[in-house]
Amino acid sequence: MSAKELTILGETILPGQGKTLNMEIARLHTMTKLKVPVIIERAKVDGPTVLFTAGLHGDEINGTEIVRQMIARNINKPRAGTIICIPVVNIFGFVNQSREFPDGRDLNRVFPGSKKGSLASRFAYFLLKEIVPHVDYAIDFHAGGASRFNAPQIRIVPNDANLKALSEVFNAPFTLYSKNIPGSFRSACSKLGVKMLLFEGGKSLDINADVTQEGVRGAKRVLHHLGMLNPKKNLRLAERPTICIETSAWMRARESGLFQNPTKAGQFVTKGEVIACITDPFGKYEKKVRAPHSGYIINSNDSPIVYEGDAIFHISVKMG
Incomplete structure (x- = not known):
C-alpha cells in the first residue's frame, strides 16, 4: 500500500503530488547521458501502487504508445494510491530501434541483475532496487518480434488464482498460460511478491491502433477494479470474456x-x-x-x- 511519503531515486513524492524523475544509469560511448523518465502520480487517498512499463525491448513501440496514451489522457492520475509509468525502459534500444541493450544483451533475460555486472545487468539491478519494492501490481507491455504480429493477449503463470482473476478483469481477447522465463522481469517481480500481468500485442517497430486501445482499456479496467480509476474517465465494459489458452x-x-x-x-x-x-x-x-x-x-x-x-x-x- 502507498505510504504517506514515497521516496524513489532520492526524491520524495507526497500524497497528491506528481513528479517526473529521471533514472541515469550510464552514459553512451560518446559520453552522452541517457535519461529514463519515470512518471509518478499520487492521490491524496491511500491505495495500491501500480507500475506500468513498456519498451523493455527497445523496438517494441506499441507498448510505449499504450503507456504514452495513459499519460496523455491523464488516466495515470489516480483517485487513490499511486501510479508509476515508465513508457520506455530500454531507452538505449529505443534510440537505436533495436531489441537489445548497447552491450548486445537482452534486458529481459538478465534479471535480477548485478550491481557490478554488464550494462544491462546493472540496469536490471537498479530497476529492481529503486522502483519495484514500492509496487503492488504491474502491467508490462510487449509486442511480437521479427515481423510476427501478436493478437492482444495477457500472459500469466498457470495455477495462480489471483493473476487469473486479474487477467479476467483486464479482459484481453486472449489469456495465455506461460511459465516465467528465468531472467525475465516478470519472473523477478513475481519473486518480490508483485502481481504482474504481461501484455503482448502487435509487432516490433509498429503502432497498431486496435492493439493500443485493447491495452489502454484493459489497464483502465484493472485500475477501476483496484478503486484507482478517476471517475471522470469513461470505462468501457468488457463485451466478451477473455479466451483462456492452456497450450x-x-x-x-x-x-x-x-x-x-x-x-x-x-x-x-x-x-x-x-x-x-x-x-x-x-x-x-x-x-x-x-x-x-x-x-x-x-x-x-x-x-x-x-x-x-x-x-x-x-x-x-x-x-x-
Whole structure:
C-alpha cells in the first residue's frame, strides 16, 4: 500500500503530488547521458501502487504508445494510491530501434541483475532496487518480434488464482498460460511478491491502433477494479470474456519463398483449412499452408519472405 511519503531515486513524492524523475544509469560511448523518465502520480487517498512499463525491448513501440496514451489522457492520475509509468525502459534500444541493450544483451533475460555486472545487468539491478519494492501490481507491455504480429493477449503463470482473476478483469481477447522465463522481469517481480500481468500485442517497430486501445482499456479496467480509476474517465465494459489458452504450438514453414498470408492474428481456423501460401518469386509453384489443427491464431508472421523452418503461426491447442 502507498505510504504517506514515497521516496524513489532520492526524491520524495507526497500524497497528491506528481513528479517526473529521471533514472541515469550510464552514459553512451560518446559520453552522452541517457535519461529514463519515470512518471509518478499520487492521490491524496491511500491505495495500491501500480507500475506500468513498456519498451523493455527497445523496438517494441506499441507498448510505449499504450503507456504514452495513459499519460496523455491523464488516466495515470489516480483517485487513490499511486501510479508509476515508465513508457520506455530500454531507452538505449529505443534510440537505436533495436531489441537489445548497447552491450548486445537482452534486458529481459538478465534479471535480477548485478550491481557490478554488464550494462544491462546493472540496469536490471537498479530497476529492481529503486522502483519495484514500492509496487503492488504491474502491467508490462510487449509486442511480437521479427515481423510476427501478436493478437492482444495477457500472459500469466498457470495455477495462480489471483493473476487469473486479474487477467479476467483486464479482459484481453486472449489469456495465455506461460511459465516465467528465468531472467525475465516478470519472473523477478513475481519473486518480490508483485502481481504482474504481461501484455503482448502487435509487432516490433509498429503502432497498431486496435492493439493500443485493447491495452489502454484493459489497464483502465484493472485500475477501476483496484478503486484507482478517476471517475471522470469513461470505462468501457468488457463485451466478451477473455479466451483462456492452456497450450499452444508453433507452426513452421516447410519451404522457403514468398509468404502470402491472408490470415490475421486472433482468427479461428479449422484443421486442414488453407491459411496461407508459399510461392517462389518466378511463378513456377505455389505451396498451400494448411492448419495442422483447429484453434486460434495468436501470432501470425507478417514477413513477405520466409525460410524453411521459420515460425509462421502460433496456434492454440487446448482451451482453459
